[in-house]
Amino acid sequence: MKLSRRxxxxxxxxxxxxxxxxxxxxxxxxxxxxxxxDAFFQADIAGSMFPEAITVALRNTIIYTLLAFVFGLTxxxxxxLMRLSSILPYRWxxxxxIELFRGLPALLVLFMVGYGVPLAFPDxxxxxxxxxxxxxxxxxxxxxxxxxxxxxxxxxxxxxxxxAARTLGMSHTxxxxxxxxxxxxxxxxxxxxxxxxxxxxDTSLVYVLGVTPATIELTKFAxxxxxxxxxxxxxxVAGLLYLLITLPLSQVVRALERRAARER
Amino acid sequence: MSTIEIGQLHKSFGALEVxxxxxxxxxxxxxxxxxxxxxxxxxxxxxxxxxxEEPTSGSIRVAGVEVTDPDCDIDAxxxxxxxxxxxxxxxxxxxxxxxxxxxxxxxxxxxxxxxDRIATANLERVGLVDKAGAYPAQLSxxxxxxxxxxxxxxxxxxxxxxxxxxxxxxxxxxxxVLAVMRGLAAEGMTMLVVTHEMAFARExxxxxxxxxxxxxxxxxxxxxxFGRPREARTREFLHRVLEPNRVSETEIGAHLTx
Numbered sequence: 001m002k003l004s005r006r007x008x009x010x011x012x013x014x015x016x017x018x019x020x021x022x023x024x025x026x027x028x029x030x031x032x033x034x035x036x037x038d039a040f041f042q043a044d045i046a047g048s049m050f051p052e053a054i055t056v057a058l059r060n061t062i063i064y065t066l067l068a069f070v071f072g073l074t075x076x077x078x079x080x081l082m083r084l085s086s087i088l089p090y091r092w093x094x095x096x097x098i099e100l101f102r103g104l105p106a107l108l109v110l111f112m113v114g115y116g117v118p119l120a121f122p123d124x125x126x127x128x129x130x131x132x133x134x135x136x137x138x139x140x141x142x143x144x145x146x147x148x149x150x151x152x153x154x155x156x157x158x159x160x161x162x163x164a165a166r167t168l169g170m171s172h173t174x175x176x177x178x179x180x181x182x183x184x185x186x187x188x189x190x191x192x193x194x195x196x197x198x199x200x201x202d203t204s205l206v207y208v209l210g211v212t213p214a215t216i217e218l219t220k221f222a223x224x225x226x227x228x229x230x231x232x233x234x235x236x237v238a239g240l241l242y243l244l245i246t247l248p249l250s251q252v253v254r255a256l257e258r259r260a261a262r263e264r
Numbered sequence: 265m266s267t268i269e270i271g272q273l274h275k276s277f278g279a280l281e282v283x284x285x286x287x288x289x290x291x292x293x294x295x296x297x298x299x300x301x302x303x304x305x306x307x308x309x310x311x312x313x314x315x316x317e318e319p320t321s322g323s324i325r326v327a328g329v330e331v332t333d334p335d336c337d338i339d340a341x342x343x344x345x346x347x348x349x350x351x352x353x354x355x356x357x358x359x360x361x362x363x364x365x366x367x368x369x370x371x372x373x374x375x376x377x378x379x380d381r382i383a384t385a386n387l388e389r390v391g392l393v394d395k396a397g398a399y400p401a402q403l404s405x406x407x408x409x410x411x412x413x414x415x416x417x418x419x420x421x422x423x424x425x426x427x428x429x430x431x432x433x434x435x436x437x438x439x440x441v442l443a444v445m446r447g448l449a450a451e452g453m454t455m456l457v458v459t460h461e462m463a464f465a466r467e468x469x470x471x472x473x474x475x476x477x478x479x480x481x482x483x484x485x486x487x488x489x490f491g492r493p494r495e496a497r498t499r500e501f502l503h504r505v506l507e508p509n510r511v512s513e514t515e516i517g518a519h520l521t522x
Contacts, residue, residue: 006459013315024336060436078459097284128520138508158351158353160349160353161353161355161356163349163353163356164349164353164355164412165355165367166316166339166342167314167316167342167345167346167347167416168342168367168371168415168416168419169339169340169343169367169371169372169419170367170371174370174371178366178370179355179366182357183355183357186357248287
């Protein structure tokens with residue numbers, strides 16, 4: 001039987017789906033589900049983690065993320081404006097900062113802030129205790145990434161927008177605030193979401209600062225439970241709780257993007 | 265006092281000298297159309313008037329104020345000069361009404377109610393009151409350009425600059441923009457217009473300026489420049505623009521047939 005070209009393509013596509021589905025089923029069927037659930041899905045251990053998993057660990061994870069994000073976004077915006085400045089030393093300083101902090105592991109920066117700053121300034125301390133140290137420690141790294149994202153967003157706004165604003169008598173600063181930045185931020189919403197999701201997971205590094213039961217976050221909380229119960233079920237619980245943060249975030253961003261698309 | 269007085273204006277981009285000694289004045293109520301081939305420096309000349317481009321040398325006085333003076337408050341001068349761009353440059357994140365009110369509020373410090381009232385009046389002038397709530401992306405090119413004109417007019421300018429305002433439009437949308445501009449001219453607005461619309465220049469302009477190679481080749485009343493051009497370069501340009509079907513092969517050095 002001779003098949004038409006279009007029909008041949010369709011058959012090949014369906015065959016591809018079938019092979020793909022069979023491969024997944026084969027892997028799933030060959031796994032030892034009994035041993036797996038013994039290790040990772042112990043209901044009583046999972047149950048023992050609540051309500052602290054939510055009221056303390058999840059809550060702190062969200063607080064750390066938001067604090068570091070706001071700090072990073074503010075500093076990132078300043079750095080982006082410095083990189084685009086006509087003043088050469090500003091550009092140099094911002095470029096040096098971005099290259100440095102993008103190149104260092106977040107863990108290292110967090111450690112330096114947590115232990116280096118108290119050594120350098122023995123009479124003062126970062127306000128807010130561990131919350132303050134996390135804000136700065138994670139925010140410094142996040143700022144370097146966000147600065148580059150925001151800079152790209154500002155440069156993606158057509159030059160004519162700034163010219164039109166200046167022509168109407170707006171100062172450069174006023175034109176940036178009222179015209180360029182609002183449009184730049186609409187452009188960078190998707191990459192900034194990536195940033196906040198990465199930050200959410202970076203809060204798992206907070207343990208290097210030494211946390212108390214009151215300031216514990218998800219990963220450390222799960223790790224501690226794992227140690228006392230000698231079973232990795234807590235990691236699964238923590239993983240699900242991370243998704244509880246990041247999945248709704250993606251939804252919010254999708255809604256924002258739809259709104260921005262209407263206005264473009 | 266002349267609205268614009270330009271003396272020995274030079275402008276270079278790197279090694280490229282775009283304006284090579286321009287002298288031009290525009291009197292109150294005049295409509296001056298600048299025509300000429302691409303790259304002749306027309307747009308650069310216009311953009312020097314409100315200092316979107318910094319002149320290399322020469323003097324530019326707008327209503328008696330020397331804009332090239334380092335002590336000149338350029339934002340204040342720009343408030344009195346409306347500008348309309350080829351690409352419209354409406355603010356994409358704002359509605360049409362917000363486009364027309366934002367500078368009134370942020371620059372002139374008008375109240376919301378007053379800015380709204382003036383916005384409505386100017387949107388009526390360009391026939392766009394019913395689109396006040398729309399975003400620029402929802403409008404046709406002609407509507408966007410009319411909104412951009414309303415935005416400039418809301419600042420009560422004493423001078424309007426038009427930088428090829430119809431060049432980015434589909435042919436069937438050119439007329440509505442020219443109609444608004446013709447109305448403005450009839451109201452006595454002082455206008456400096458860079459354009460390729462020869463029919464508009466012939467009908468509306470009080471003076472036509474022909475530029476080529478960074479200099480003003482000739483200028484005069486439309487009837488003179490279009491009817492009896494003195495310079496060979498002007499005749500050549502007008503021939504190519506007004507009679508594109510009669511441009512011969514030999515004239516452009518092509519050899520399409522044996």
